[in-house]
Amino acid sequence: MPNNEDTFLALDIGGTNVKSGLIGRGGEIITFESFPTSEGGGVETLIALIVRKLTELWNGAGKGRKPKALAIGAPGWIRRREGVVVMAPNLAGWKDLPITRIMSEALDIPALLENDANLYALGEWLQGAGKGCDNQITLTLGTGVGGGLILEGRLWEGSFTSAAEVGHIPLGNVDRICGCGRKGCLESVASASGMAALAREWIAEGRGTLYGGDPKDLDTLAMLDLAGRGDPMSLAVFRQAGEAIGYMLAGVFNLLSLEAAVIGGGGSGAFDYMAPGILDILSRHIVTASMNQIRVVKGALEDKAPIIGAAALLTSEGF
Ligand SMILES: [Zn+2]
Numbered sequence: 001m002p003n004n005e006d007t008f009l010a011l012d013i014g015g016t017n018v019k020s021g022l023i024g025r026g027g028e029i030i031t032f033e034s035f036p037t038s039e040g041g042g043v044e045t046l047i048a049l050i051v052r053k054l055t056e057l058w059n060g061a062g063k064g065r066k067p068k069a070l071a072i073g074a075p076g077w078i079r080r081r082e083g084v085v086v087m088a089p090n091l092a093g094w095k096d097l098p099i100t101r102i103m104s105e106a107l108d109i110p111a112l113l114e115n116d117a118n119l120y121a122l123g124e125w126l127q128g129a130g131k132g133c134d135n136q137i138t139l140t141l142g143t144g145v146g147g148g149l150i151l152e153g154r155l156w157e158g159s160f161t162s163a164a165e166v167g168h169i170p171l172g173n174v175d176r177i178c179g180c181g182r183k184g185c186l187e188s189v190a191s192a193s194g195m196a197a198l199a200r201e202w203i204a205e206g207r208g209t210l211y212g213g214d215p216k217d218l219d220t221l222a223m224l225d226l227a228g229r230g231d232p233m234s235l236a237v238f239r240q241a242g243e244a245i246g247y248m249l250a251g252v253f254n255l256l257s258l259e260a261a262v263i264g265g266g267g268s269g270a271f272d273y274m275a276p277g278i279l280d281i282l283s284r285h286i287v288t289a290s291m292n293q294i295r296v297v298k299g300a301l302e303d304k305a306p307i308i309g310a311a312a313l314l315t316s317e318g319f
Contacts, residue, residue, distance in 0.1 A: 008024075008069055008310055009021070009069070010073075010308075011072045013037070014116065015090025017034050018040070019306065020033050020054055027312065029304060029308065070107060072114070073115070073116035073118075073120075076089055076094070078115060081161065082098070084099070112314065116140075117140050117147055119306035120148055120265075120306045121136075121149070123307065123312070124262045124300065124305050127308050129301075130260050134153040137252055137261050139261065141264070141267025144179065145190050149163055151256065167185060167186055167191065169252075176189060186245070195220055199223060200215045200218060208232055211226055234273075242273070242276065246281025249261050249296070250281060253288055257289065260297065
């Protein structure tokens with residue numbers, strides 16, 4: 001089968017959905033597909049399904065010409081250089097899984113593994129809201145708060161390839177216990193699930209809200225709707241989340257002299273409600289630039305960001 005030097009495959013394996021795409025070298029999406037992770041069943045059947053879907057991508061839109069390489073985004077704890085998913089709390093059964101070897105053998109093309117938030121950040125930098133800013137951070141607000149740091153136009157991995165774990169940056173004024181067991185982590189108040197938990201606490205304290213449903217059904221989508229109707233609970237929670245992000249960003253901007261922060265992920269639907277809190281705190285604490293020199297913006301690519309980011313990763317690795 002002839003190879004196609006101009007296309008890549010991209011895969012983003014999430015706890016809820018698996019996204020895949022055939023893309024050009026500049027991140028142009030040729031085809032994009034998403035299916036529920038649960039459709040795959042167990043680990044082996046999920047991998048078999050992914051292999052079949054990726055093969056269909058290049059047999060269809062790729063006209064049977066094999067892409068040059070595959071980039072895989074995965075959540076949780078990974079060893080990117082070895083291509084192993086060590087543990088992914090949201091992917092049942094994914095433990096010490098050599099995913100790049102498995103995919104590379106099944107598809108007969110080279111494969112690389114990357115943290116999903118890093119791929120997301122690369123996508124927003126290449127084509128999205130952070131385009132043109134070579135020193136920037138992207139946050140993804142989901143079950144946790146992921147982060148990806150771009151410095152001088154390259155992904156910054158750090159000594160242990162685990163940089164930008166912004167969700168676990170501790171904030172002295174946060175009093176909640178994080179999913180990681182530590183106290184004060186940013187994501188305990190600023191992730192989509194952290195914001196819903198804050199709202200449930202508000203209800204448990206008997207404070208006023210327009211929400212009349214079961215507290216356990218609350219999510220940021222419902223809160224977004226409520227905020228639009230002036231709900232004091234949702235507005236206060238978004239403000240609190242925004243301020244927490246503002247404190248974290250002030251530290252990171254002051255450390256690295258960044259020019260942009262991109263806020264993506266499902267929770268970023270509430271960006272307009274969080275932005276005043278973010279900007280208020282950041283403007284009071286930033287010393288490395290004036291506010292009109294920097295940008296704090298909502299992500300533009302949503303679930304396509306990691307797929308587009310795959311092109312930046314693969315080209316930077318010489319493919
Ligand atoms: Zn934590």
